[in-house]
Amino acid sequence: MPIGIGLAATAVISSLLTAFVVxxxxxxxxxxxxxxxxxVGRFDPPRHVGRFSYLSASSA
Known part of the structure; x- marks a missing residue:
C-alpha cells in the first residue's frame, strides 16, 4: 500500500511539473x-508591491 501511495504521489508531482512547464x-x-x-502586469506581483509601497510612502 505505501508503495502505491508513493507511486501516485510521484505521478501527481510529475504531471503538475509538466503542466507548469507547458x-x-x-x-x-x-x-x-x-x-x-x-x-507582465497580469502575472508580476512586484509591480503591485512597488505601487503599494509608493502609495503608502506618499501618504506618510
Missing part, C-alpha cells in the same frame, strides 16, 4: 507574440 511555455510564447506589457 503553461509557462505557452504564456511566454503568447506574451512574445501578442502583448508583453499586459502579460
Amino acid at each position: 503553461f509557462t511555455t505557452l504564456t511566454t510564447k503568447l506574451s512574445k507574440r501578442d502583448d508583453p506589457p499586459r502579460h
Whole structure:
C-alpha cells in the first residue's frame, strides 16, 4: 500500500511539473507574440508591491 501511495504521489508531482512547464511555455510564447506589457502586469506581483509601497510612502 505505501508503495502505491508513493507511486501516485510521484505521478501527481510529475504531471503538475509538466503542466507548469507547458503553461509557462505557452504564456511566454503568447506574451512574445501578442502583448508583453499586459502579460507582465497580469502575472508580476512586484509591480503591485512597488505601487503599494509608493502609495503608502506618499501618504506618510
